[in-house]
Amino acid sequence: MLKIWGRTNSNNVKKALWAAEEVGVPYENIAAGGTFGVVSDPAYKAMNPNGLVPTLQDRDLVLWESNTIVRYLAAQYGRDTIWIEDTAARAKAEKWMDWTTSTLITPFRDVFLNMVRTAPDKRDHAAIEKGRQICSDLFGIVDATLESQPYLSGETFGIGDIPLGGFVYAWFEMAIERPDQPHLLAWYQRLQQRPAYQKAVMIPLT
Structure with missing residues (x-):
């Protein structure tokens, strides 16, 4: 196995x-x-x-x-599920996988570690606010993309949605201020309907 x-x-x-x-x-x-x-x-x-x-x-x-x-x-x-056969379409989806790792993860970590894994009296509030603002701007890029397509992978869910999907769960579940980004929220709500997302991602933040 x-x-x-x-x-x-x-x-x-x-x-x-x-x-x-x-x-x-x-x-x-x-x-x-x-x-x-x-x-x-x-x-x-x-x-x-x-x-x-x-x-x-x-x-x-x-x-x-x-x-x-x-x-x-x-x-x-996953040839019949999350794999994207068309090379160009797959590349367009996969760029979000690498973007999440190369661009979002550092400012997001500053927010997450302080809000989730640090006692309230020991939090670095300056780091939280800086990271929150950067992440808000970055999620704005995602929101703009999702205005014209339901998933980062295109018209259907695919591999391009998975890396960022885990982070967006924490983004919406942490007790922080977030800008109004309706397309990002709608995407998150679509992910929440997936049994695999519920099982693997929607667990208590620790």
Whole structure:
């Protein structure tokens, strides 16, 4: 059986679990990282020398890097679900996967770590506000795109929606001020209707 190592409250692990649920492949989730440890064990480091999560094992194949795992699951098991066959359309969707990792994640982390994983009396409010403003502007780019299409992957849900979809859950669930971005909100509401999203992403923020 396919195995996915990683703690379920990690945004990167959520991508892999969500993708596996969407394509319907049986898998075993093995808790690792954070308080679970494991990632420093020699056996784990032999699979993933970075000592990070997630790591996927599918028979003899071992992969790390969450976006790569999503792409693999889609190509291998999701041809009729989340994979996008047309090369140009797939590239347009995949750019959002990389944009999330390269552009959004740093300012978002400043907000998330302070709001979710830091005691209220120890929060860096300047970092929260700076990150919130940057993220608001970045989500404005997403909102503008979603004005003309229902999903980041185009007319139907696909791989391009998964990386940002995990972050948008936290964005709307954190007790922070957010600008009015109706198309972003409508997209989030569409994601909330997906059983795979409910199972893999919509869990308590920790």
